[in-house]
Amino acid sequence: MMRKKFTNQNRPGIAGLFLFLFLFLSFFQLNLFGQNEQDAKNFNQCKACHTIGGGRLVGPDLKGITKKMPEEWLIKFIKNSQAMVKAGDPAAVKVFNEYNKIPMPSHNLTDAQIKGILLYIKNDGKISQPAVNKTSSNTLGSLTEIKKGAKLFNECKACHTIGRGRLVGPDLKGVTKKLSEEWLIKFIRNSQAMVKAGDPKAVKIFNEYSKIPMPAHNLSDNQIKSILAFINNDGKIPQATTVSSHSTTKIVESSGPVLDETEIFIKNQQEGLENLSIAAIVMGFLLIIVLIDLIFTHYLKAKWVHYVILLAALWILGEWTYTYATRLGRQQYYQPDQPIWFSHKVHAGQNKIDCQYCHFTADRSMHAGIPPASVCMNCHTQVKEGKRTGKKEINKIYAAIKNNKPIKWVQVHNLPDFVYFNHKQHVKVGKLDCKECHGDVAQMDVVAQVKTLSMGWCLDCHRTHKVQFTNNKFYGQYKKLHEDLKSGKIKDVTVKMIGGADCASCHY
Amino acid sequence: MEKIYWQSIENYKEIQKEGVASNEKTPEFAIKGLDESELKGKSSRRDFLKMMGFSVSAVALVSSCQMPVRKAIPLLNRPKDLIPGVPNFYASTFFDGDEFCSVLVKTRESRPIKIEGNELCPLSQSGTTARVQASVLNLYDDARLKNPLKNSEKTDWKSLDKEVTKKLNGFKDMGKEVIFMTSTIISPTTTKLIGEFIQKFPNVKWLQYDSVPMSSIREANKKNFNKAIIPFYNFDKADVIVGFNADFLGTWLLPVTFSKQFSKRRKLSKSQNNMSRFYQFETNMSMTGSNADYRYQIRPSEESAVLLKLYNVLSEKLNSVSYSAPKVDIKVDKVANDLLNSKGKSLVVSGTNDLKIQLIVNAINNLLGNYGKTIDLSKPINLKQGDEKDMMAAISSMESGKASGIIFYNVNPVYDCVHADMFAKSIKNLDLKISFSPILDETSKLCDYVCPDNNYLESWNDAEPVAGYLSVVQPTIRPIFNTRQAQDSLLSWMGEDIKFSDYLENNWKSNFFKRQKEYSSFDKFWFSTKQNGVYRLSEKVNKNFKFKVTKLSADKPQKSSIELALYESVSMGSGRYANNPWLQELPDPVTTATWDNYVTISLSQAKEMGLKQEDVVKVNGKVELPVLLQPGQTPGTIGIAVGYGHHSAGKVGNGIGKNVYELSNITSGRKNLNGTNINILKTDKTYSLALTQTHHVMEGRPIVRETDLSSYRKDPASGNEMHQEFIKNEDLSLYPKPEFAGFRWGMSIDLNSCTGCNNCIVSCQAENNVAVVGKEQVKNGRIMHWLRVDRYYSDMAENPAVFRMPVMCQQCDNAPCENVCPVGALTHSEEGLSQVAYNRCIGTRYCMNNCPYKVRRFNWYEYVNNNSFDYNLNSELGKLVLNPDVTVRQRGVVEKCTYCVQRIQEKKLTAKADDRELKDGEVKTACQQSCPTDAIQFGNLLEKNSKVNKTNDTERMYHLLESLHTVPTTSYLTKVRNINA
CATH class of the missing domain: 1.10.760.10 (Cytochrome c-like domain)
Incomplete structure (x- = not known):
């Protein structure tokens, strides 16, 4: 398949985009009061x-x-x-x-x-503050504090990173060392007020970041302190078992039409399969000719040629049969065209939108969920034009909303009907990175299925993946395993040990 | 004494002949009509080569096929509460005109897929009946009208409204009567609306009509207490219950409520070793009667005489007035003694719609001082408000030309009226005939305008089944078709520009909100009522009722002629669900017959008349029905179920059985199902019945274990001695003992609580996408129900004791099915479940042969998208009821109960995500959740204090066929009868 070459540059629209990203994020976070x-x-x-x-x-x-x-x-x-x-x-x-x-x-x-x-x-969209019932005094940096902060930081993620470069707002790494806590709390609460009051540092930041105002936040002192603790810790939760959900890819700085590693890999695999088929057809053809010559026409006198070609043809055809037979019912490297030329590379890669911002049901439902068009509109009310596709593709969203006709995306990752798969189990409980099953989507313009999604592939993980056994009270019910852990009889608990290899965990 | 249990008449006759059950096994699947070569099999080498060639080419074809392109279509705007993949539950109310139940509706992706009982409702609690469970399928019924009709042609609401309003106003001006015929209305708001409708059109005459009326109770109470009400009964407060032809556990008034109350007093535990005692006098063997401790057979004509005899015995002892009573043979001394011993703690009820009888019942209850204790006059039941007398008046006013219009709401009198022909003829002359029927039924077929009503799952409404107990109906889905709620139609004809949902809210604001004190703001009140589904008004009620003595009399019993007792069957009720395949295929709790109604006849009567099972008889020279020999049927009587024989119900229900409403008895203008004198004639024809009864013979092994209360008190292990014997040898096994890490799921079934109402079967069917197979396949022994309720008879065949046992997969630890699977499709899970991987099964059926419980089901056909099985799975609409969490099985695989593993997984996941332990009782199987008698407990056997372990912690516990050492995790508790004290 040929793809047009596009150029990628930083766009002015992005800033606005993140502002509204943030507003939408608060949709899920603010209901605390x-x-x-x-x-x-x-x-x-x-x-x-x-x-x-x-x-x-x-x-x-x-x-x-x-x-x-x-x-x-x-x-x-x-x-x-x-x-x-x-x-x-x-x-x-x-x-x-x-x-x-x-x-x-x-x-x-x-x-x-x-x-x-x-x-x-x-009331200008404010909820009256509740009396926060604090049970413990929070010292900056306690573990629970950092964890809390990490959760709250999700709100900030839309515009800030910790140590991974500037987005809409500045990179926050080390900000706690540069600025006083008091000032930060004040700024986070209501930066615009400070800018208006003429606080020099605030004005400077405001001007530096294209005069995009940071929205005021309805957070308590303690909450802001938690966030600062998290930032102070360089955005890490000090615990070995936690799988970081941050993408580890480098930010792709504007480079234009270059295919990413993953994309090249997918393309090679697809081409490999195609080449194998072509080779099989050619060899099949040769095989017939050789057989005819061998039995009937005897045109070529050197019989070894026949045998070499015969063997080669059988080998290629065998390879083809094996490859395609094992692929039966599977769709590895399936990369269908979508109704809208939507690029995960732009959204998840360059703009670093969190996967779960759009696929927001992944941690609460069996389906990760294709986002409703209204979620697209959170940003695309402002971002009306793409650098690579112009207005054409984005207009399709508007058209869908205007005509009240939903967008019919093509499902890439398909499982057979007799398989039950639950995203909540893997994302929320198992704390798996999306990448582990979906590949590095942030490097794909058009999403392809990278993993086989075969039962053997699922079971491989279930047999070896370690459960965060001591972190979740649910596992308290497995008393015997806890005893074995304590006595050193077993080192870790794998998914299999708690029934993850049972047929009925996926088939019912 | 060793009791002999028998399952079918043939079986019983053999027992009588040989003294023991024959060892000859009936083949499980005896298929008639196959020729010899097919039975023997004749595949040769050539066939083998043909098959091989075919499979090679098939594989080649399949491998060249592409996977289908699957679309993922998200919503444009996600509604706030909708998360794809996560179910929402809405509280609502089921009321179909006969039966009330407060329910929770489970919706997935905005479509209702399952009904559960509403725990918060003090009446129905968490229970449901089979009909309530199946009602969700009615929403997806292909027979539903998609548009309003005018003279059977499609029209639109606007023009229909215009024409109807014009006609209604015309009649109003001319002063011509319009009859508004409805089922019993228990909705206060709808009642108010109808009142306003009548105010607007004073020429409208409202008439409530019940297909199975109970007006005599109201009239008797009017005579005795000056109030035409049906009182509330407290079966849980009664030590002695005496029923006369009242099927209160199955179909009478509030079956769910009464089942809950009844079973509460039938449970035995270490803290409760007392049970209520239940006497039943009845004609047919009803489901309720089969649960009686003592059951007496009476003819319908004897009922009043027996009651009066009982009254006289009691009044003699209590020095009250006696009345002259005709002579009857039935002995009532035992009942009388028990009743006298529990004065104020007893209850006598009769389900016969006869004023004489109800007056005697009232007098007896009054003698025993039951009013105010087991009978509560201060909270009347609002069901069954119809009166056949009004119906007669309506017919005469239509015939005289006084009335010139009629509106039907939720009634089908052309089908179920006694004078159906007369009625059909008389409405033909009317100028305006409107029906709100959601389907084109017998009545709406004759109407000019059909304004299809919404299904109750698409409607707003409220209900007050018992005074002070409010319940709301709220929509769980948008109307699927271009239908409109009847109340909205009335509003628009009245010219009101308001939706019924707003009307309802307004009424609650102006009415009920003011009558409560709990909430200060209406919004909160309304919101929480909608959320809870129910609200109970705590108003002071008049508790002073004075009993006025009336003169009692009784009919003279007849001996000569054959008497007919019609009954409502547990699955079909009064006949509203004829097009519901789940209910049609639900085995009758007593006869285990599916897909038909039939004549039940006693064994002696059959012998006398030379009738065999399945012989066709002609009743009254009109109705031809097959005979079913029914132990327990009173000799000299026959029973037939109403609710069958529709000819305009839809593709499933048309032509199933015969309509017998016309055989009802009309005594003094009151419709009574019992007591018509009829004659029956044998014909030469036979007609085969699809019974599930003889499929699963357990070959005379100790399956149901029973004892009586006094023996139980002496020794709780009585009747269960075999288990003690077994425990001694329990650990002897060739198999390694399985070990479990965290969970071992187990179920406990109390045979003493189970009444055999079959609710669990439909609940399981809805939850697990169990296919309907149709009558032919049921006859072949291929019914797909994962759960069956076995029914055994013991003792005398003329009036046997009945035992019931729900049997589903026992989830054996040493599962015999698992080790015979040649492809490893059956394995044992780490949580003790015997699991099936459907995609691995190749259909050898070895497992079915090796299962001693016969709980595995084979998909003989593809039941989805197959025109030969034209039920809900063969229609795009019907398939919407499927549970998306459960695989729809394909042809050629074996399936069985999974302990609702999808529910286990779901709740485990919720607990994990919430970072907490799984609570005991959090996982509920489908059969357990809505059981109206709480007979089933489910939980983790590894957890010492789990409910299931506590229930099992009794000497009554045993496993089914435990001598086989399959080590099931399902256990049973012995049945204890309260006899011989």
Whole structure:
């Protein structure tokens, strides 16, 4: 298959992209607080298209909207905006036209829920702080602290790295040494206030990073301290067993059409298979000719030629049969064309978007989940043009949303119907890196299946992979294994020992 | 004394002839109609070569095929609560006009796939019945109407509304009556809506109609207490229960609630060694009757006389008024003594719709002081509000031309009315006939307009089955077709611009919210009610009821003619689920027959008339049905199930059985299923029945172990001596003892609690994608149910004691099936499960031959997308009910119960993800979860304090066929009968 060559450069749109990435991430993180929690939760639905004071996305910025429009109108509009547009309500028609005629979907909310949301908007999207019940005093750097920080840092990941270069915001490695904790807490809470107040360091950073404001964060002091502890520790959790979920690839700096290692590998494998088939056909043909000559025509007198070709042909054909027979029902190196030319290399590789930002159900469901188009829109309300494909591919998302027709992606990693596979088990509990089964997707423009996904391949891992046996209270039930561990009878517990090689763990 | 158990009539006759059960085994799969060569097999060398050539070319063909391209289509906008792959549960309510049950609906990817009981409901608790379990399949019924119809042609809602409104208004102006005929309505909001509808159209006359009415209870209570109500019964507070033709565990009023109550008093443990005693007087052998400690056979015409005799015996002892009673032979002294010994702690009920009888029942309960104790008049049951008298009035007003329109909601009188022909004729002349029926049934076929109602899983509603006990119905899926909830139709005809969901919310706000004190804001109240599914109003109720004595009388028993007792079968009920293949294939708990109704007849009667099983008889010269010899049937009577014989129910239900509603008895204007005098004539024809009864003969081995209460009290191990014997030799085995690291799953089944309601079978079928195979295959012994409920009779064949035993895969530690598999498809898991890898199975069926429990099932055919098996798996719609976590098995593989391993895995994963231990009782198998009698316990046998271990910790525990040393992890507890004290 031929692919066009594209150039890759850093793009201005990326900054905006990450800003909204962050907003969406907070979708999952912010629901920690009491009181108006429900309203804030309800507002999560709106976040895909609206901000409160963060500028327009697909839909308008909602800050102050409660002052501009009467509550009654708003409720009616939120419930079913299209009905109002059709009915010709002037305000509704105006909004509709202003925002590219993208209809706001009707929401199945009760009046009370909408009122709650409006209250939340009125409150500028803040939830009143709960009284945090702290049981232990936190010293910077305790293990639990760092762990907590690591979790909270997920929010920051959209714009920051620790030691892996700048993204939207600066690389945070060593920031705790450069700046005082107090200042950092203040900045993280509300950087814009500091910039406005004219804090020299804050202004400097603001200017350096293209004047993209860092959004204010609703975090408690202790939470921020945890994050700082995590940063202080260079983004590592000091524990041997933890598998780092960070990608270890180097950031690809803009180099254009070069194929990555993985892509070259896939291509070679695919070509290898193709070549084998061609060779098999040629040899099959030769075989027939040789046989005819040997038995009937006797054109070539040197019989050894016949035998050499015969042997070679049988060998190639045998090889072909073996290769293709073992591939029966498997799809290794399967690389289908997708309806949208979506590049994981751009998204996961260059922009370092976390896999689970888009495939956000991987840690809570059996399916990793192809992201809904609304997730694409979190960024692509701003990023409207790609460097390599221009508007063409991104417009397909808009078209899908406009026509209310979902995008029909082609599934790359297929398992037979009689296999039960659960992502939650492997991602959340087993803490496996996505790469271990999917290959280095961040290096692929078009995703291909790299691993065989055969039963033997699954079992190989189940037989050897060590369970984080002491980390999870669930495994407390395996009393005998714990005893054996203690007495030194066994060194580790593999997945197999707790039933991972049972038929019924995947087939039922 | 050694008891002899027998399973079929043939078996019983053999026992009588030879004294012992014949050793000759009936072949398990006797297939008639195969010619000799097919039976012997005649494959030759040539065939072998042909087959080899074929397989080589097939492999070549397959290998050249590409894998199909599979699409992954995400949502455009993900709804907040929807995560693909993660189930959501919604609390809702099942009410079909007859039966109430508060349920939890499991949805996956927004489609309902399984019904569970709602634990929070104080009435149904976590129980369901087979019909409730199967109701989810009705949502995916191909027979459902996809659009509103006008004169059987597709129309749209707008024009339909316009025309109907015009006509309704026209009638209103002309003052012409419109009959609004509904099933019993237990929804307070719908009742309110109907009230407003009548206000708007005062010419509308509302009439509630039950296919199986119970109006006489209301009338009797009106006479005795001045209130036309059905009181609430507390079977759990009764030491002595006496039932007269009341199938309260199967079909009468609130079967789930009553099963829960009944079984509560039938459980024995170290702390509870007392049981209630249950007497049943009945005509047919009902499921409830088969659970009785003492069962008496009565003719329908004797019921009132027996009751009055009982009353007189009691009143004599209690110095009350006696009435002259006709003579009957049945002895009631024992019952009377027991009743007198437990005054205020006894309960007498009758399921016969006869005022005379209900008055005597009330008088007896009053004599015994049961009111206020076992019978609660202060919380009446709102079911069965219909009255046949109103129906007669409606027919006459239609015939006289007074009425010129009729609206049907959730009723099918052309099918189940006694005067169905007359009724059909009389509605023909009407100007306006509207039906809300979701399918084109017998009645809606005759209607001008059919406005298909939503399935209950697509609807908003509420319910108040018992006064003060509220329950909400909420949709779990958007309407699949262009259907509309009946209430929304009414609202739009009234010209109201409001959705019923809002109407419902408003009504709760203005009504129930004000009647409670728990919540201060309506939103919270409404939200939590929707979440819990139920709300109980704690209002003060009038508890003062004064009993007014009425004169009692009884009919004279008949001896000469044959009497008919119609009954509702446990699977079919009153006949609403005829098109539900799960229920059609559900074996009857007593006869184990599937796919038919039939005439049950006593053995002596059959002998007298020269009838054999499956002979066809003509009842009253009209209905031709096959005969089924039923032990326990009162001689001189026959029984037939109603609910069959639809001709317009859908592809599955059409033409199954015969409709016998017209044979109901009408006494003083009241429809009564019992007591019609009929004649039966033998015909030359025979008709084969598909029974699951004789497939699995266990060859006279000690399968069901039983004892009686007094022996149990003396020695808890009584009846289970064999187990003690066995334990001594338990460790002798050639096999290595299996070891388990963390879990060893086990199940315990209390035979004393199990009533045989068959709920577990349908629950298992829904959970595990078990295929329906149809009548022919059931006859061939190829039913696919992973779980069966065996039924054994003992003692006299005329009125035998009945034993039941749910049998599924016993998950043996020394599983005989596993070591005969030639391809290693059967292995034992680290958690003690006997597992099948379907994709490895090549279908030798060695395992089936080697399984002593006969619980393995072979897929003789492809049951999916096969026109020969035109049930739910042969339709795109029907397949939506499949559980995505469980493989749909293909042709040629063996399958069996897995202890719901998908549920085990799911709960284990949840615990792991939450970083906590798996709690005991967290994993529930499908059969266990909705069991209305809590007969099944499931859990980890390695955990000392798990419920299953605690239940097993009794001398009553034994394993099925333990002498084979298969070491099953499923255990049973002996049945204890409360007799001979």
